[in-house]
Amino acid sequence: MSVTGSLIVISGPSGTGKGTICKSLFQRRPDMFYSVSATTRPPRAGEVDGIHYHFLGKQLFAEMVERDEFLEWAEVYDNMYGTPKIPVTEALQKGRDVLLEIDVQGALKVKSKAPWGVYIFIVPPSLQILRSRIVSRGTDSMEVIDKRMAKALGELAHLHEYNYVIINDVLEDAVSKVESIINAEKCRSHRYQLFGNADVNQPLVTENVPE
Numbered sequence: 001m002s003v004t005g006s007l008i009v010i011s012g013p014s015g016t017g018k019g020t021i022c023k024s025l026f027q028r029r030p031d032m033f034y035s036v037s038a039t040t041r042p043p044r045a046g047e048v049d050g051i052h053y054h055f056l057g058k059q060l061f062a063e064m065v066e067r068d069e070f071l072e073w074a075e076v077y078d079n080m081y082g083t084p085k086i087p088v089t090e091a092l093q094k095g096r097d098v099l100l101e102i103d104v105q106g107a108l109k110v111k112s113k114a115p116w117g118v119y120i121f122i123v124p125p126s127l128q129i130l131r132s133r134i135v136s137r138g139t140d141s142m143e144v145i146d147k148r149m150a151k152a153l154g155e156l157a158h159l160h161e162y163n164y165v166i167i168n169d170v171l172e173d174a175v176s177k178v179e180s181i182i183n184a185e186k187c188r189s190h191r192y193q194l195f196g197n198a199d200v201n202q203p204l205v206t207e208n209v210p211e
């Protein structure tokens, strides 16, 4: 596959604010392709089908798994989540930067297929702050909160499998750091072509552009 866009994968424990970071990033970089995942979980208040998620029944999700239509899929908190493959590969081939906001299991599956992607792990400043953020959302029972905290500890153990770690203390700072990583990725030498016998008036290097 000839790919010119960057693949940016963001994970982090539930409640670290990665969703808010991605929303804020979208304001700054509306040109990026934000992958819409499929899920079997029911929509929360205010969530719109096709925008926040593709809300699917279990049967349809299983059929998509069977047809190998996901780049990755995983079970998270008793629901299935998956990244539809075609929109992501098409966007990358057209040279668009693609953002996936997925859990650690999914990110590691994507990394095994696309080690050239950029893997960013968002962490909360402390476990206490993480817990109070989850509690203040008011959407989970104590049992679910305990489950999320236990999962957070398991996910943090994978931190070194990511290329970058960002502590989400001040939102705008965290978003700026993600943006800096994306900008740096655009400057990677493998993205450029050098003209050996360059005409002095021509650019010395050009960015690889999609065919």
Ligand code: 5GP
Binding pocket: 011, 012, 013, 014, 037, 038, 041, 072, 073, 074, 076, 081, 082, 083, 101, 102, 103, 104, 105, 106, 107
């Ligand atoms: P929520 O139900 O709170 O929106 O998401 C729960 C978790 O599922 C989050 O950690 C989120 O990053 C993860 N998630 C969302 N979409 C996907 C996906 O397509 N694949 C995987 N593996 N995880 C996902």
